[in-house]
Amino acid sequence: MGSKSKKLFGEARKIIPSGVNSPVRFYKPHPFFVKKSKGDTIWDEDGKRYIDYCNGYGALLLGHARREIISAVSSQLKKGTLYTIPTALEVDLSKLIRKNFPSMDKIRLVNTGAEATMTAIRLARGFTKKKKIIKFEGCYHGAYSSVLVQAGSGSAHIGISVSEGGLKEISKNTLVVPYNDSHTLEQVLSKNKDVAGLIIEPVLANMGLILPEKNFLSDVRKITKQHDVPLIFDEVVTGFRVSNGGAQKTFKIKPDITTLGKALGNGFTIAAVGGKKEIMNKLAPGGNVYQASTFAGNPISVTAAINSIKTINKMENKLYEKLARNCELLVDEIDDLATDYKIPHQINSLASMFQIFFTNKPVIDYKTSKKSNTKKFHKLFSNLLKNGIFIAPSQYETAFLSDAHTDVDITKTIGAYGLSLEALRN
Ligand SMILES: *Cc1c(COP(=O)(O)O)cnc(C)c1O
16 A cells, blocks of 8 residues: 555544544555545545446446536536525426436435435334334444444444444334345234334345345335335435436335435435325424434535436436446456356346355355455455455445446456456465
8 A cells, every 4th residue: 555545544543533434444454545536547645546346335326526417516616505595406306306216206305325214214103103113134224223233334344233322222123134034024024013114225235235036125015015014215325326216116116215325416415315295294394203404405416416317317228238238247257257266256246236255155145245254355355456446345345337437447357356366366
């Protein structure tokens, strides 16, 4: 790692806990520090460049500093950055979101994914007047007590199942069911009559990448309907990523509430929660479910999201076909390389997302994901970094392609995986 990054990390850790502003950003010996990014590339403070496959944990579907978005945001900057008064822009964005996600009758804009899921859960509780929520093992919905229970992402990386400082009184109202196990879900719902809602990542992208097995999502929809439990699709990763209508379009499931984030703003801070109008109308001031936020609907983020969705919709088929083709190519080649080097592995992939696991059993849930060799993964990560490829520094995250990746990038990336995997042979 370069000398400037090393020096900056030395300074950072004295003033920022562990030197980072979100846990997964730390890795050994220390992270590189970014100077700038554009399209497919990140440059570090020492002048080294990396092809990016972390892409803001999926946010940068269209690549870094996308021209259409930057130019629209630049014009908006001159007209003001924060009004905290309604704008026509918010109406435009909400209409665009509803066009892409017809299950979202009404939408409220927020800033982060965690805010969106927190509001979704409160809405479900307010609507049903019930208490408990159901989540799935390994799903990540934000870093707050009611969902930070056997969660994925950074908490799985560090091995925290319930955070210190979180109250048992809160987490005991969260029932956890294994992913891809609708049988257990049915049992849990039959036993518990006090369930306000079920929240799920339709494609689990916070435990590495785990796909829903055939019929799992339709079973979840059927079972929640039978038990009259609102179904919350947390599409913070999958929204605009799996398709321009999210996983609900791909898998043809209609949830009651949906949360969006990450790719919604292509690198700007924005998220959304929306769903059936009888549920959404419960929000204050019309209803008594309280939610509020100073920066919600700010014109900068809203402009970014509008132009992001317009750009996506303009390219629709071309964009998603290209992303899937590049992803498939990468995955096939990485799979062949790891097989040639006799390294036990699994690769899960969908649309523009993939992850490799060093294990010989299929990865279908939290337990099977946890069996993979994370030491080996860290070595792969470090080797890739040396070879100019940046992926998220944890087994329990996902690699994301963007529209900015070129054929040359894909070829270089295959070469880098080749060298990096070769060095993993024992
Ligand atoms: C990232 C993520 C969140 C939290 O979003 P933040 O913007 O980090 O608060 C929620 N749900 C899922 C599925 C996520 O991947």
